[in-house]
Amino acid sequence: MAAQLYKTKSGRLFHAGAVAIITVGVPARGKTHISRSLCRYMRWLGVSAKVFSVGNYRRDRMGSIPNEYFDPSNQEAAAARLQIANECLDDMITWLQIGGGQVGIYDGNNVTEDRRRDIRDRLVAQDIHPLFIESICNKPEIVLANIRSVKISSPDYIGWDPEDAVKDYTHRIEQHIANYETIEDMSFPFVKLMNVGEQLIVNNVHGYLQSRVVYYLMNLHNRPRTIYFARAGECYNPKSYRVDADLSPEGEKYAQRLKNFVLHYRKEKSQLSSTSSNKSEHQERPLTVWTSTRKKARQTAIPFAAEGIPVRQHSVLNQINPGEVDGLTLEEIKAKFPEEVIRAQEDPYRHRFPRAEV
Incomplete structure (x- = not known):
């Protein structure tokens, strides 16, 4: 568990304000992986974070749609998708303003400069700090691996033959590439992530949480690995935190x-x-x-x-310091600190019992 961060009554860190992270890039570049991974990291830090996925909003409202709907020349479909994307953006802004959120992650393609400028202006007008993360990949093998491992198993391709799904999604990517404009406006705060971490380009990034995001992206990986969790062995005085006893x-x-x-x-x-x-x-x-x-x-x-x-x-x-409840049973804690038990149930991550170190 990360070190406890200062929290105000609003649920935000007093020195960070509201932050919106906006993903940029054509499909199959790892944007959703980055969004979900960043969200977990922010929550681990004790920050209220949530992912707002444009793709999920589109599937909820339109279901599975043919590739013609992603054709830039299909103005009717483009207008419908933009309306859904704006609905997703509005929900994120509302959550950041009155929903107790601090870091909203807007997971979408956002491939044009005009779209990104519109998003930035709307966020800044609401006193929300934007940070754009552009995922760029020029290695076809990485893109293909991402399509095969993730995209063809998405709700858009339930029941599809895997090879047909790969071809269909590849065509969708080509349609987005036709409209794609990389970030060039240096007034934007952005991070360009090249080939899933081979290179990072950072521009105009300020603030505590934004800096933590950059640090995390520098250590991001997309290769599978295994983590084993195990409890420590039994010690001589297992009920006491203060003693810090040796193994029995x-x-x-x-x-x-x-x-x-x-x-x-x-x-x-x-x-x-x-x-x-x-x-x-x-x-x-x-x-x-x-x-x-x-x-x-x-x-x-x-x-x-x-x-x-x-x-x-x-x-x-390290185990959280239990403070004055050190050595007490659960029944004894409930009898001696009934109000603290309620606070611990309401906010288990941030709560500390009396005289516990933060």
């Missing part, structure tokens, strides 16, 4: 069994993948163990370190 003998046995299990499991996965044409993620990425800075977590990782596996300690993985 049973906890040490658990640490050894955990190491043996993880290494055996990865070995089996690697052997199975060696018979297939695809290279395993386990072959490509070595194992790294992350722990909190608490004793029981660090000591649980000792058997991994003895095998030469890198072990890194991160304070953000």
Whole structure:
């Protein structure tokens, strides 16, 4: 969990204001992946964030539509899609103004300069700070992989033959390319993301949250990887946070069994993948163990370190300090701090019990 950020009664960080992130680019460039991933990151920071997908709005209102509706020369269809896109934009603005939101992510193509300028002007008029993220990809293999892995399984292609879906979506991309204008107005705050992270171009970006977005994009990846979660072993005083006790003998046995299990499991996965044409993620990425800075977590990782596996300690993985409820049972907490229990249920992420460190 990230460090707690200051929050006002409005639900916003006092120093950041409302921020709108607008995606730019033709289809199959990773815009939706970026939108959802950024939303999770913002929420992890404690920021109220939400994705507003133009594609989802269009499917809700029009269902699955033929490719003729994406033809730039089809003025009737273009007007209908613009109306839906504006409805999505209006909903995001309303959510940022009165819905308790702070970061709205407007997931759409927004391929023309006129459209982006209209979006920016509407946001600025409402005291919302815009940030445009343009996804550019000039590697056909990345685009094709994205189409095959994500797009043909979308609601637009339910029941389609995969190859027919690829051809249809490729045609849709070509229609958008015909109308596409890259961001050139240097007055815009924007980030250009080249080939899913190979290069970043940052322009006119200011503000705390906007800077966090840029930092996150610098570390964004689109390659699948596996993360294993495991509890720390049992310690001598498991009910007390303050004591920060060592592992018990049973906890040490658990640490050894955990190491043996993880290494055996990865070995089996690697052997199975060696018979297939695809290279395993386990072959490509070595194992790294992350722990909190608490004793029981660090000591649980000792058997991994003895095998030469890198072990890194991160304070953000620490258990939240329970403060005055340290050592109490749930029934005792409810009896002693009934109002705090209600506050914790209403806002579990930000709530802290008395004398707990933030």
